[in-house]
Amino acid sequence: MDTVFLVLLLIAAVVAANVISWEFKKIPVAFIQIAVGLIFSFFPIYKHFELEPEIFLLVIISVLMFNDGQNTSLSRLTHQFGTTFSLAVELAIISILIVGFVTHLIIPSMPLALAFALGAIITPTDAVAVSSITNNMLVPTNVMGTLENESLFNDASGIVALNLAIAAAITGKFSLLNGIGNFFYVFFGGIILGAILGAFIVAIRLRLINMHVDAPSVIVPFTLLTPFAVYLIAEAVGVSGILAVVVTGLIHGIQQNRLRLTSSRLQIVMTSTWSIFSSILNGIVFVLLGLSLPSVIINLRKHDASSVYILVGVGILLYIIMTVMRYFWTNWDFARIRAWDKHEKHANSIVMAYSGVHRTITLAMAFSLPLTLNGQPFPYRNDIIFIATVVILTSLLVPTLILPLLLPQQVSKYSEAELADAKTKMVDNAIVSLQTRHGDSISISQVVNILDGQRTVEGHIDKSKLTIVFDNCFELEQQTIEDMLRNKEISSLNADLYMRVAKRTILQYQQSNFQRLNLFLKFNLVDRLSLSSKARKRRKLFHNMKHHQHVNRAEMIERNRKLWQQMAVVEKKPYEKIVSYLNQSLVNDSSSHREINIARKAYDERHRRLTANFASHEEFEQNQNELLIEAFQQENTYIQTKVSSKEFTPELGGALYEQISTDQLVYLQSINEE
The missing domain is CATH 1.20.1530.20 (Na+/H+ antiporter like fold)
Structure with a gap:
């Protein structure tokens, strides 16, 4: 030993x-x-x-x-x-x-x-x-x-x-x-x-x-x-x-x-x-x-x-x-x-x-x-x-x-910065192409997550940028829910329950304890003071429904299932808004792609948890695979165009081709094993 x-x-x-x-x-x-x-x-x-x-x-x-x-x-x-x-x-x-x-x-x-x-x-x-x-x-x-x-x-x-x-x-x-x-x-x-x-x-x-x-x-x-x-x-x-x-x-x-x-x-x-x-x-x-x-x-x-x-x-x-x-x-x-x-x-x-x-x-x-x-x-x-x-x-x-x-020094035909910049442009081009052809959806978002791994990640996460991204997402969610409530697309109870989930999401992904404390006070004290009497009654009703002693376990499970099924329906519209905002931000602000990627993964994970029991997994996987193969083809076409126009050197193009080939090989192999 x-x-x-x-x-x-x-x-x-x-x-x-x-x-x-x-x-x-x-x-x-x-x-x-x-x-x-x-x-x-x-x-x-x-x-x-x-x-x-x-x-x-x-x-x-x-x-x-x-x-x-x-x-x-x-x-x-x-x-x-x-x-x-x-x-x-x-x-x-x-x-x-x-x-x-x-x-x-x-x-x-x-x-x-x-x-x-x-x-x-x-x-x-x-x-x-x-x-x-x-x-x-x-x-x-x-x-x-x-x-x-x-x-x-x-x-x-x-x-x-x-x-x-x-x-x-x-x-x-x-x-x-x-x-x-x-x-x-x-x-x-x-x-x-x-x-x-x-x-x-x-x-x-x-x-x-x-x-x-x-x-x-x-x-x-x-x-x-x-x-x-x-x-x-x-x-x-x-x-x-x-x-x-x-x-x-x-x-x-x-x-x-x-x-x-x-x-x-x-x-x-x-x-x-x-x-x-x-x-x-x-x-x-x-x-x-x-x-x-x-x-x-x-x-x-x-x-x-x-x-x-x-x-x-x-x-x-x-x-x-x-x-x-x-x-x-x-x-x-x-x-x-x-x-x-x-x-x-x-x-x-x-x-x-x-x-x-x-x-x-x-x-x-x-x-x-x-x-x-x-x-x-x-x-x-x-x-x-x-x-x-x-x-x-x-x-x-x-x-x-x-x-x-x-011996003479080996001079590279391209620098690491040039390679990183070329990768970013290649990925951005593929993302824009997919969004233009297919719009914004959960499948597109998942493919964007996978493609984002091709970028060369440098530096550290900027906490202030990450906070701004999450704040913008939360405001967009809140505005969308208010519009849906005003248009009578959802009930007050579902709106209240959804916003509690949204607050939990933004609270979970804050980077510092001070930020978490601020949000906790805001969500649990300030909001309580500003709640209307009707909202308090709705929250009390929901609390009693969840914890009342005489409700048996089977009934409680069924009620919870129906509530989360309703949440999956309610979440669809704000989620699509957030996906559209984050994907557009990724293209417009490449300097914040690390922070945007963290936020996108957070909301994607929440969406998967809410819709896991109500969506066709096989259909989703097939759609995602087809989109990813299309993205790889678009990347190859992009590189070929840039090399032909001499914007990329053949050596730089070769390095990009090699990454795409490796990524394609690994991903397709994972599909076969599944």
Whole structure:
């Protein structure tokens, strides 16, 4: 139970860090997650918290690698296979060897096998981290594609090499020839097994789809369990579980077009689930780093007060060595990246060098080191974790500072303000078109509510504007009821009862306690003083009718039902007036659309409650769906007209088309499910 609670707190820490990162977008989210972890480390509950190393490989690394695999383009991977193999295998092995020997020279007491283990840990790169750093920059497409392919397989190379190094540390023996042979057996064995298992699992998924067993409650858990099952099977037969998971993910990516035969809702749920799942796992790793960093530093200081500074220097030196190696490896054509001339080739090599960012996998591998070795505490475990942390932070900080100086800024074809303004105009045009063709009705109002969600909402609710909107609605209701009473369309009793409902509505949606108190006094004191004797008699009669003791329950229910049925009839005319006023206000005053939308939803909800038992729900839903489809068509026509007249750029039009397509897909899917 304690472990579950601690894990839930870790997830909460990730969420908190992600919220903070929205306010400090220039700071990599990893730094914020580490900082939150540091804060959590002072909580007594985390004083002796440790996660078993095997859990990192099974629960975190395997899942992340599977997700990377299924999001990788196989055509690009096969086209760049030579470059990918050179970077992910050849450069990775050479980097591990050089880093291992350099570390052993600087720290002679560290066994060579553990130095190689350190090299295996800090070699893998993370293309996702590069994307987060360069999201506002123009990175050459061929460079970014190369980085993504490299990070997919050098993770596996590092993990295989790490396992071999730990095995050598345990046995105390290492043969270079046997080690290389074992490396290729584990490496390619994982690839072959992953391809077999991937094809088998995809076949099962397709079979379930063909049998129409494609509900998210079946397919999503089935897919989430896939990396765990593949990893455990591969490790059981002695090949790389991580590579098997990667290849299984690739097979899923290959079959993605066939898997899209599933429902649109499933695709949306699947994509969202994997995005959230991988984001949380990435965040947990860095929160755990922040949690463990104080204890790691304390243990290092107990060993040697100066060791912390030495390890910081070692981490920075190793990062420099790997960065220089990456530059020369691509510049000397050991890994070819397409370039038109030597200048572009040099520029690509520099970007490749600085883009060797180390993040989640490096840290997860460091934490996956066993706690014990031959029955004794694992030697240099804290040192290796600390050096890996220095390499990660350095590899994040350096490109954050340097890449903006090397790469041009990405200039959007449209600003966020232009997109928000275009959305508003698009929605307003659709609303006006519907009102012109069909007038004002409850169906139109519901469609307007749905369309209003397409707008980009910015800022906060203006309480004074909201009060004005509700006051205007109440005055319109009061005037309409008085006219109906004067024209003898309704009785005095129904008019009195309706105005009580209207007062309750405006009282409920006021934003401040002071406003509510004012209205309460107005409705309950001032109005009572101004009531005529006839009105008092009507109210007393209604009160007695509701609460008289000798009236049995069945009669009371029937009378209440008839009263509310009368309210539904009475409410029709003032409601139509309010809907017309609010819809017109929405078009004329776009600056108050948030406040108008709140008022419209309040009156729509009241109308639904009053008419729920007396209207045809099926007929209403069908009418609403037809109107919404018509609105989507009008929006598409509007965008096409604006792009043709060059009022909207093609890029702005494309963004609007994308939103309409997504909204249409989600809404139509909800109709099918109902």
